[in-house]
Structure formats: C-alpha cells, structure tokens
Amino acid sequence: MADYYINVILDEGKKATINAAGLADKIVTIDGKEAIQVEMSRKEQKKLVKGFSDLSFDDSNACQLPPEAEDTLLGVIAEMQTLDVMKLAIMKLYNPLAGKAPRAAMR
Known part of the structure; x- marks a missing residue:
C-alpha cells in the first residue's frame, strides 16, 4: 500500500486516455x-509539496494536482501504460x- 495518492478525476477526454492506455x-x-x-x-510527496505549495491532502493521504501538472501526469501514464x-x-x-533567483555570475 502506498503512503500517498494523487487522485485524477476523469472527464470524458481523460477517461479516453486511460482506456487507450489499457487501464480501464x-x-x-x-x-x-x-x-x-x-x-x-x-519522498515523492515531499517533493510535490515543495513544488506545489498550495497542495493539500485529505484524510486518506490523497491530493489533486493543478490542471497543468495533472495533464503532464496523464501524458506520462498514457506513454508508459501503467x-x-x-x-x-x-x-x-x-x-x-x-x-529561485538565478545566481549572479562569479566575478
């Protein structure tokens, strides 16, 4: 059993992506x-919280990513089919x- 989860709520387009990946x-x-x-x-949850400061987890340790990040995750799922x-x-x-601001060039 995993420590944390990302919930991806499916609309028709996302569901089609999941079905096409053989994950229905x-x-x-x-x-x-x-x-x-x-x-x-x-460890992965900690990285996501650092990257998405407004990410919140429910009682079951699940969260939902912002739309752009969710699309990226779905793309990886579709490509890897898992x-x-x-x-x-x-x-x-x-x-x-x-x-973070870029460091100034060393002088």
Whole structure:
C-alpha cells in the first residue's frame, strides 16, 4: 500500500486516455466521480509539496494536482501504460529551482 495518492478525476477526454492506455480496470469511484489513483512514496510527496505549495491532502493521504501538472501526469501514464509512473513523473512535475533567483555570475 502506498503512503500517498494523487487522485485524477476523469472527464470524458481523460477517461479516453486511460482506456487507450489499457487501464480501464484501474478506474475507481471517489466521491461519486470516476477517477484513477496514482500511488507515491513519502519522498515523492515531499517533493510535490515543495513544488506545489498550495497542495493539500485529505484524510486518506490523497491530493489533486493543478490542471497543468495533472495533464503532464496523464501524458506520462498514457506513454508508459501503467499507473506506476511516479519515479519518472516526479522529474517532470518537480522543479527544485522553481521560484529561485538565478545566481549572479562569479566575478
């Protein structure tokens, strides 16, 4: 069992992407909506919280990514045809230098 989850609520387009990836059997119902749950470790969760400061987790340790990040995650899922994608997806979602000013050139 994973430490944390990313819930991706599916609309028709996202559902088609999941079906095309052969993952229709991974669709679950969350709060009456169709969704997929992507598992992640504590370490990956910490990186996401650093990258998305407004990310919040519910009682089941699940969150929803901002739309742009969710689209990136779905792209990785479609390409790899599995929900076990966080090791690769975290590299595309987490930018440790985001929001930091570039260092001045050494003199």
